[in-house]
Amino acid sequence: MTLRDVKVGSTVKVISVDESPIKQRLMSMGLIPNTRVEILSSAFLGDPISIRLRAYNLAIRKHDAEKILVAEG
Amino acid sequence: MSILSVALTGNPNCGKSTIFNELTGLHQKIGNYPGVTVDKKVGVVEYKDRKISVVDLPGTYSINARSQEEKVVSDYFRDNKPDIVVDIIDASNMARNLFLTLQLMEQGIPLIINLNMMDEAERHGIKINEEKLEEAFGMPVTSTVGRSNASVRTLLDVFTNTRMSNYKPSKLLQAHIDKVNALKASDKPADEIDEEIITARYDFIDKVMESAVTINAANKSLADKLDAYLANGVSSLVIMVAMFYLLFQIAFNWIGQPLADMLGEFFEENVAVAASEAMTAAGVADWMQSLVSDGIIVGVGSVLSFVPLIFTLFFFLSFLDGTGYMARVAFVMDPIMRRAGLSGKGIMPLIMGFGCGVPAIMGARTLDSHKDRMISILITPFLTCNAKVPIIALFAAMFFPNNAADIVFAMYFTGLTVAIIMAKVLGSTMFKGEESTFLLELPPYRMPDLKTVLLETWDKGKGYIVKAGTIIFAMSVAIWFLSNFNSDGMTDDMSESYLAGIGSVTSTIFAPQGFDTWEAGAAIVTGVMAKEAVVSTLGILYGADDVSTEAEDADETSEVMLATGMGSAFTPLAALAFIVFTQLYSPCVTALGTIKKETQSWKWMGFAFLYTCAVAWIASLLVYQVGKILGFE
Numbered sequence: 001m002t003l004r005d006v007k008v009g010s011t012v013k014v015i016s017v018d019e020s021p022i023k024q025r026l027m028s029m030g031l032i033p034n035t036r037v038e039i040l041s042s043a044f045l046g047d048p049i050s051i052r053l054r055a056y057n058l059a060i061r062k063h064d065a066e067k068i069l070v071a072e073g
Numbered sequence: 074m075s076i077l078s079v080a081l082t083g084n085p086n087c088g089k090s091t092i093f094n095e096l097t098g099l100h101q102k103i104g105n106y107p108g109v110t111v112d113k114k115v116g117v118v119e120y121k122d123r124k125i126s127v128v129d130l131p132g133t134y135s136i137n138a139r140s141q142e143e144k145v146v147s148d149y150f151r152d153n154k155p156d157i158v159v160d161i162i163d164a165s166n167m168a169r170n171l172f173l174t175l176q177l178m179e180q181g182i183p184l185i186i187n188l189n190m191m192d193e194a195e196r197h198g199i200k201i202n203e204e205k206l207e208e209a210f211g212m213p214v215t216s217t218v219g220r221s222n223a224s225v226r227t228l229l230d231v232f233t234n235t236r237m238s239n240y241k242p243s244k245l246l247q248a249h250i251d252k253v254n255a256l257k258a259s260d261k262p263a264d265e266i267d268e269e270i271i272t273a274r275y276d277f278i279d280k281v282m283e284s285a286v287t288i289n290a291a292n293k294s295l296a297d298k299l300d301a302y303l304a305n306g307v308s309s310l311v312i313m314v315a316m317f318y319l320l321f322q323i324a325f326n327w328i329g330q331p332l333a334d335m336l337g338e339f340f341e342e343n344v345a346v347a348a349s350e351a352m353t354a355a356g357v358a359d360w361m362q363s364l365v366s367d368g369i370i371v372g373v374g375s376v377l378s379f380v381p382l383i384f385t386l387f388f389f390l391s392f393l394d395g396t397g398y399m400a401r402v403a404f405v406m407d408p409i410m411r412r413a414g415l416s417g418k419g420i421m422p423l424i425m426g427f428g429c430g431v432p433a434i435m436g437a438r439t440l441d442s443h444k445d446r447m448i449s450i451l452i453t454p455f456l457t458c459n460a461k462v463p464i465i466a467l468f469a470a471m472f473f474p475n476n477a478a479d480i481v482f483a484m485y486f487t488g489l490t491v492a493i494i495m496a497k498v499l500g501s502t503m504f505k506g507e508e509s510t511f512l513l514e515l516p517p518y519r520m521p522d523l524k525t526v527l528l529e530t531w532d533k534g535k536g537y538i539v540k541a542g543t544i545i546f547a548m549s550v551a552i553w554f555l556s557n558f559n560s561d562g563m564t565d566d567m568s569e570s571y572l573a574g575i576g577s578v579t580s581t582i583f584a585p586q587g588f589d590t591w592e593a594g595a596a597i598v599t600g601v602m603a604k605e606a607v608v609s610t611l612g613i614l615y616g617a618d619d620v621s622t623e624a625e626d627a628d629e630t631s632e633v634m635l636a637t638g639m640g641s642a643f644t645p646l647a648a649l650a651f652i653v654f655t656q657l658y659s660p661c662v663t664a665l666g667t668i669k670k671e672t673q674s675w676k677w678m679g680f681a682f683l684y685t686c687a688v689a690w691i692a693s694l695l696v697y698q699v700g701k702i703l704g705f706e
Contacts, residue, residue: 022512024264027271028135029512030169040297041305045408048417050304050515054168055288057296057515059304059404061411064512 001072003037003051003065011038012070020067030054037070076124079232080153082146082177083161084170085132086397086516088189088219092161093129094525095225101129103532111145111438120229128155134169136176137267140441150182157232158184164194164201164216165517167286171278178210178246179253183237186212187228190219193517198289205285211243220522249277296397296517304401304515313405316398317424320389324428329382336381340374360563364553372549372603377538382459384534386428390421391529395521400513407511413493414500415445416511422449423492426456427485430664432533434671441511444504447677450668451499452492454660454685457485460604464655466627467608471635472648477627480649484656491657491688552599552606556613567614572598586654586693587647592639597654603661615639644706650697658689 006012014035017023030053031037038052047062083089093101097116104113114129130149131142138144150158160177162170167188177184188194188201207214215231218224242250256269302308345366352362393399399421407417418440426433430453437449457465462481469480500509556572557563564570568591576595583589583597592614600607608630615637634640643651659682660668669678700706 022510024137024267024271025134025139025512027268028137028172029514030172030275032272032275041300043304043405043408044307044310047411048404048407048511050300050404054166056166056169057300059400059407059417059511059513059515061407061511064510 001070003039003060003068003070004062006039006070008039008042008049010072011036013037013073015069015071018067018069020064022064023067026060026064026068029058031058031068076126077157077232078126078128078153078155079157079159080128080130080149080155081159081161082130082173082184083132083189084134084163084166084173086514087132087161087163087166087170089132089161090129091220091522091525092187092189092217092225092228093127094522094528095222096228097127098524099528101528106145106148111141113145118229121233123233125229125232133173135173150177150180157235157237158182159187159228159232160184161187161189164188164191165197165199167199167201168275168278168282171281172274174210175249175274175277178212178242179250183240184212185231185235185237186210186214188214188216191216192218192221193519197294200287200289202285206281209243209281209285210246212240220520245277245280249273294517296515299518300401300515303398304404309401309405313402320393321428324382324386324389329385332381332385336377337374340370340377344374345370360557363557364550367557368549368553369546371609372552373546380534380538383429383432384530386425387432387533388526388530390425391526391533392521394529395519395526397516397518400515403511403513404515411509411511413496414509415448415496416441416509418511418513419445419449422453423456426453426458428459430454430456430458430660431667434664434667435533438671442509444500445509447504447672448496448499450671450677451681451684452496454664454681455488455492455495455657455688457488457656458604460661461656463605463608463627464600465652467630467634468643468648468652470627470631471640472643472645474631480652484652487653487692488656491692495688549602552602556595556610582690583654583693586650586690586697588643588651588654590642592642593651597658600655601659601662603663604655607655611639615642646697646700646705649700650693653696654689654693656689657692658686660685 001012003012003014014031014033014037016033017026017031020026035053040050040052040057042049048059049062049065050057050059051065052058081089081093093114093116097118100118101114101116104115106113111131116127116129118125118127128149130146133140133143133146136143136147136150138147158177160174162174174184174186186206188203188206191201194201201216203214203216213231213235215228216224217228252273253270256266256273259266261269303312348370349362349366352365390399403417403420405417406420410417410419419437421439422433422436424433425436433453433456434450437446437453440446440449461484465481465484466477469477473480552572554571555575556567556570559569559571559574567573572595573591575598576593577591578594579598580589580591580594583593592611595614596607596610599610612630612634615634659665665678665682668681669675672678
């Protein structure tokens with residue numbers, strides 16, 4: 001499952017982050033394996049989404065969320 | 074005693090600018106770092122007979138030199154050794170904020186950790202043990218309360234009393250640094266090393282947080298409650314449109330425009346009259362009087378009269394930015410902007426472009442990628458700025474009296490459509506391959522610090538005043554000269570002037586568009602100086618005495634103008650082609666100057682001029698020729 005598929009309102013745990021141009025930026029902002037992420041809301045037409053991690057909110061496009069592997073828990 | 078040097082560093086949205094403004098107030102200078110469009114803010118404060126210089130470094134999440142801001146921060150620490158470095162931490166968002174802290178400490182930079190907005194953190198049920206934190210890093214820890222002057226002033230005591238050489242990294246921190254150095258020295262691929270280091274940093278941070286911070290799961294925060302409406306689905310889009318409609322109403326119609334009108338009147342009735350009386354009394358030559366009254370005062374006055382409007386708009390935008398709402402606007406608009414090949418953050422410059430292109434072009438510097446910045450700068454000139462409205466309004470009232478409002482709306486729509494199409498075209502040709510990215514923190518909603526809002530407003534607005542005194546001043550003199558002189562000297566007959574000559578040469582290229590009169594050509598040339606000049610030039614050239622450049626006076630003006638030769642100079646179709654051309658062609662000189670400044674390139678400025686003219690020429694050609702085929706005239 002990737003972060004793209006997670007429903008608004010649920011919380012998941014990051015398994016790994018795939019290669020992407022913003023991979024290092026994502027990781028520097030705390031999105032690394034074992035981090036818990038909650039999906040808060042989505043913009044018009046469902047993309048981008050707003051997520052909560054490490055006590056702050058971050059907006060990310062689904063195209064980039066697809067590169068983040070997650071599991072329930 | 075020598076000057077004490079202090080550098081402030083920290084994440085975006087950590088309240089750093091507020092602390093800087095509180096410390097230095099008006100004693101700050103904003104410049105540019107060489108080679109990049111990042112603001113360099115330096116201020117001086119005197120405390121207990123000690124001079125303290127404070128640098129406000131741009132807010133960054135890390136220092137990996139991936140963005141202009143990050144490069145500025147890492148270059149700063151490579152080239153400077155300030156006496157004190159203060160890392161400002163948003164206390165309610167410690168984990169991510171400490172990442173930068175750790176990265177700086179790994180580079181051997183001793184620093185004071187200042188926990189900011191402690192009050193907000195406590196409201197969120199976050200308790201921080203400062204002693205434990207100090208112990209964990211081996212570095213001094215202080216705290217401030219957001220928006221409290223007194224707590225910020227206590228930092229000055231800390232600055233003068235702290236000797237950073239007394240502090241050494243703790244054993245725990247030193248072990249982490251050794252680990253990072255070992256990782257750096259290993260022979261794994263560079264990417265893998267970077268990622269392992271990032272993970273090691275968060276491991277350290279998690280350990281520190283566990284020992285020094287307790288979090289009592291708080292209620293749903295205000296941000297989450299508001300975001301359910303302001304950053305969620307269709308409702309957010311509706312609220313945003315309503316919000317900006319209101320903002321523009323306030324800025325333009327309720328505050329900005331009335332103030333602008335008063336200032337314009339003051340220039341016309343007081344400054345111009347007083348100047349001409351004084352010059353007559355002093356026996357100044359006629360040509361000199363004409364230069365000052367008709368050239369400089371009219372030209373500079375027309376620009377200065379926009380100052381209240383610009384300041385009001387900037388004030389509200391800075392205020393909204395301070396609340397954290399602007400990040401939501403970018404979020405809400407991303408689905409639409411993405412389809413044009415841009416990012417949600419690009420909406421702000423574009424919104425400003427409907428007011429004035431100059432701040433819009435300057436606003437492009439906040440965008441993430443080179444591609445986003447360049448495209449934003451290059452498409453802004455197509456939007457309907459305030460100065461173009463009088464042209465559209467006048468022609469619509471003169472030639473389309475029954476559909477005037479439709480024509481005005483159609484021109485706004487044309488400008489926006491061309492901007493979007495050109496964003497697509499530029500994105501898939503000149504800037505192909507560069508990726509547009511969107512990763513944006515949605516900060517908590519906060520009441521903005523008024524001092525910071527006012528300082529920002531002043532900083533952005535003052536450039537506009539400087540411009541009135543320089544470029545517009547010079548251009549006013551030039552246009553005055555061209556419209557009052559020919560090779561025989563001064564002339565009263567404008568149709569014999571240099572300007573008429575230039576106008577008739579220019580007009581030859583508009584034969585296929587149906588408006589090849591020298592008057593139209595001259596208006597197009599002066600319009601490059603300022604778009605308002607198109608209407609005033611046509612007014613002067615067709616011999617109307619009193620032509621208003623205010624859009625709401627268009628009905629009266631159109632009656633006056635119809636009585637002159639202008640009514641028969643354009644067919645309705647040629648008039649439509651003319652407004653399409655003036656809507657799209659070259660940015661005004663001030664905007665061109667801003668493009669030069671922001672891109673740091675004459676080449677891009679030249680490109681912006683030529684390609685907008687080409688697009689405008691083709692678009693107006695299409696309107697005229699297709700209109701003719703369809704049987705209009």
